[in-house]
Each structure stands twice: as structure tokens, then as C-alpha cells.
Amino acid sequence: MPVFTRFHEPPQPGDGPSRVAAGTGAGGRGEGGGDPAGESVAARDGGAVRGTLSRSLPGHLPARLRAWRARHPGTARALHRATTLLAAALVLGALLLPNRLAALHAGSFARIPVEAVAGAVVVLVLPPRPRLAAAVLYGLGLTVLTTVNLLDMGFNEYLGRGFNAALDWDLLPDAQGYVRDTFGGGVATAAAVGAVVLVLLVAAVLVAAAVRLSGVLARHRARSTKGVLLAGTAWVACAALGLTLPGGPLASGRGAGALRVHAQRTVDSLRDEAAFAKEARADTFGDTPPGELLPDLRGKDVIFTFIESYGRSAVEDPVMAPGVDRTLDASTAALREAGFAARSGWLTSATYGGSSWLGHSTAMSGLWIDNQRRYRTVTAGEHLTLTKAFQRTGAWDTVGVMPGVQKGWPEEKWYGLDQVYDAFDLGYRGPKFSWSTMPDQYALEAFQRRVHGRERDKPLMSLVILTSSHQPWAPIPKLVGWDELGDGSVFDAIQRAGNRASDVITDTTRSREEYGRSIQYSVTSLTQWLERYGTDDTVLVFLGDHQPIARVSGDHASRDVPVSIVAKDPKVLDKVADWHWTEGLRPAHDAPVWRMDSFRDRFLKAFGSTPHPSTG
Secondary structure, three states, rough: HHHHOOOOOEEEEEEEEHHHHHOOOOOOOOOOOOOOOOOOOHHOOOOOOOOOHOOOOOOOOOOOHHHHHHHHHHHHHHHHHHHHHHHHHHHHHHHHOOHHHHHHHHHHHHOHHHHHHHHHHHHHHHOHHHHHHHHHHHHHHHHHHHHHHHHHHHHHHHHHHHHOOOOOOHHHHHHHHHHHHHHHHHHHHHHHHHHHHHHHHHHHHHHHHHHHHHHHHHHHHHHHHHHHHHHHHHHHHHHHHOOOOOOEEEEEEEEHHHHHHHHHOOOOOOOHHHHHHHHHHOOOOOOOHHHHHOOOOOEEEEEEEEEEOOOHHHHHHHOOHHHHHHHHHHHHHHHHHOOOEEEEEEEOOOOOOOOOOHHHHHHHHOOOOOHHHHHHHHHHHEEEEEEHHHHHHOOEEEEOOOOOOOOOOOOHHHOOOEEEEOOOOOOOOOOOOOEEEEOHHHHHHHHHHHHHHOOOOEEEEEEEOOOOOOOOOOOOOOOOHHHHOOOOOOHHHHHHHHOOOHHHOOHHHHHHHHHHHHHHHHHHHHHHHHHHHHOOOOOEEHHHHHHOOHHHHHOOOOOEEEEEEOOOHHHHHHHHHHOOOOOOOOOOOOOOOEEEEHHHHHHHHHHHOOOOOOOO
């Protein structure tokens, strides 16, 4: 529709009915019959085709508006033309809007959109009432297209993937919770209301723009038809010749293509749900007797720890890696002094930039859980998790330490945890650090006081989720003396002196720097805890859940995360010698890379478990 905006003059005084009926357009000037009050040609024709926009209004233009147009014809014509040009720009912009921030530049809009040509054809062949309905639907279609493109921008910027209409609505409450915990409840409410208002405003503006242009095209039918033929011919020629500009072909089908991709993505996701449910019922170790699970770790205290957003970029990116690598090397040396040895490799996470629970469940279940529906499916079933394998043996007490959990968490049964310590069970009385409810150092010390340091009849298997390296990485805690931790009040002054989240999250360079510092803090807290409280029977496995957001990890960054296993007993590391992992806490660039869903089975087999598959 918007490719014919040169035909934008309103009816002028002196336009006779015969000129309009002849299709010469409302822009010419006749010798007589003019209506100084600006009455529409359609009204004078007593039922002739009226402009689409006029049809959408009840009755004629208000008398005052008609009078104003009669008094200021030049201004009225200029305003009409400007409004038409704005409508065309809005429609073209919606059709050509890219779905990535990096592609948002002027060159992206220098295209011929086939959807505009098709829309103009529809307008020209329909009678008035269907034409109005088509224009409204076209505007609503543009609203949907704009909304999914904006969502794609956000998802690509933060999660390194596009929006999935079948799956990602479930993430909106979590996103609101993140904003609330980071910036406060008022900001979260304002953001939610603002998003709804923005969508409604976009819909109103784009529908009005489509109706406006349909009316202009209909009033200038003859010249518009020629313009359609010209634009269509140009589009076909550009497509046939393969003419391109930076960023894509000159003959664009971006709008229709984007909607087609989203539709196909939705269909594929719905099909995947049924296939995954069947996959989750089968399990390599589903029928393994308790006595044949993990026999080579009996008597060991085993700790699985996830470090939030600990990704490959932290170890290899030129901005973040120098500090993180120094920390890993220094921690390796300190652990060696304490009698520990370590091996490290890479796992490819099922998630990226967020949704940490998908990484946790993938590593523990041996299934690729890359969306919320898969997560709900698997956690509602009986698929054996690595942590539950310890519980099934009856040889370990199993606990979870979850400082990020602030509400009911029914997944503890699926993970096979006898007891879970959440944000309210660790005795913390200090300040929050943005989203993180407490510093990692405190969480680990509370774990020692309440769980790990107590005498018990069985060894302990623990699942610990650390949170201090969660975005927005401001403010970041600082290490204090372990004997000074108390109830966490010692962190009050540290929190007040730290960076504000709003200052860091909007600055890519600072975000990357602060992210690196947060990883240094988390790794140091964990390794110092191990030095201080680890025993000859302690086995620590720690890994990242996913890479940081795309704006920090970089475009086209991998999904790899580091994974390390640390122990004093050399027999433990001998069991994984054929993994060929790098010695120490810093995996080499060419260290083995496994999919995260392969870790469960490799770990179970390495420590003596015998597969007995179940089919569900």
C-alpha cells in the first residue's frame, strides 16, 4: 500500500463529480461545482465510492473542521500530505523492521516490500466496506509483525535466540520477577503496564495508517493501478536479478518471511512436546538396581555446584578472561597446596543467557531440556536425575542449597532431595545484591553450618546453586573474613558502596567488566570454602549453567560452559582419566566438549553404575 504515496492530494475546491468518476483523482482542479465547505465528493455523488477513511467515521467531518479547511486550504493540503507520508513511513517501517538490534540501521529500510505491493492490489480490487475491513486486518497484521520483531530483538540480545510464541509466554512472569528483584516493584509494574500500553498504541497507529493509505489509493485508482504495476515489476526484476544491498535483497519479503518463521517455529514446538514426552519415558539407568548405582563413590561427600552464568566467554573473552583466568590459576595453586587436584573440560549448555533451571535439569537428567514445556514434562515424570541416583542407593543423605528459591519448589522431589534450604532457611539478615538474595560466600558458610559441617550417619550428596554472578552484576559482593560473616549484616556497607544496577545494565562495556568480576568472586568463594572445609572424602563438581547474555558474551558466542571435578583422593580422578580433561580449574581451549545432556550417563558409568534401560 505505501508505495504510491505521491498520490496524496485531498479533494480540492472545484473538483467536479465527473472528474472523480473518470478516475482522474481528487487532486485536479475543475472549472465549477466546487464546495467551499469542503464537502466530500462522495457525498455530492449521493452514494458514489467514498474514501476508505471517511467511511470509517460516523457521518461527515465535523462542521468546525470543514470550516477550518475552507479557511486554510493550503495548510489543510500540507497537513494531509504530511499525514499520508507519515502513514506510509509507518507501514513501510513495520514491514521492513529487522529482528536484531545490530541490523537496525537506515540500510535495512531501503527495500521494496512485496507485502506493500500485495496490500495495494487488495485495496484496489475491493469495494468500500470490504476494503475498510481489509485495511484494519492489515494494520493488525502489522501490529503482530512489529510485536514479534521487537520480542525477537530482546530475546536475541539477552538469550541469543528468537522469540518462540508457543513456549516463551511462560517466561514473562520470570522476567517481571527479575525486574522486580533488580529494580523494585514499582519499576516492574510500570514496565508491565507500559508494555501493554505500547502494544495497544502500536495497534492503533498502524491500523490508522493502513486505513489512511487505503483511502488514498482508492481515491486515486487509475494512477494507483499504474503505480502497483510499476512497483510489482520492479520487485520481480530485482528478485530475478538477485539485486542486494548490505543486509539483504532489494526485493524484500521480510514481513511475510518473519511471520512464516514464527508460525513454523510454533508448529515445530508443539510437535516436539509430544516427541519429548516419549523420549523422557525411556532411561538408560531407569531400571538399574540401587546396589549398582555409583558403587565407586560410596563413602564420599559429593557436591554438585552450579555457578550462575559461568560460561566459556569468562575464560576466553579478551575483556573478561585475564581476571578470571588469574583467579582460576590462583585457585588451582591454592587447592593443590591444600592437597586437592582438579580436571576441567567443557559442556555445551541447553540454554543461553538465562533460564538457568534448563541448564541444571539438562545436566542432572541426561535429557536436552531447552524450553519450559520440556522442563515441565520431565519434572512431572520419573526420569532418573543424577542427584536422585544418589538418593535411590540409600547410601547418601541428599540436600539442596538454593538461595535463589523464594517460593514453593516442587521439583525437589524430582531431583531426589531429602531436604532443601531456600533463601529463607539460611539465616541471612543482610541486604540483597540486586537479584541475588545473598552473597555466595555467605550461602556456602551457611551450608557448612547447617548441613555439611554436622555429624551424620551417612555421607552427603549436595546440590548447591550459587547466585552472585547473576545479571545485572551490580552491586557485586566482596569477600570478607570467613569468621566475620555472622548473619550477613557485614555486607550492608559493601552493598551500599557498590554500583547501581541501572548504571551497569545499560552499559555493555561495564556489564562485561562487572560480569568478569562476579565470576572471580563466585569461583574464589567456592574454592576458598573447599580449602577451608573440604576433607579427604570430599568430591566437588562445579560448572556453569549457561553463558551470560548475548550482549556480554558477544555475537555468535558458543553455548559452552566450563566444568571441573576436584578431589583429594587420586582414585576419584583416575576414574575420569579417559575423559582427557585439562589438569587444573581452567580448561584448555581444545579440551573435550560434550553436550550437557551427556554428562549424567558419563558420570554414572565412570563411577561404576551399570545400565539397565527402562522404556517407560
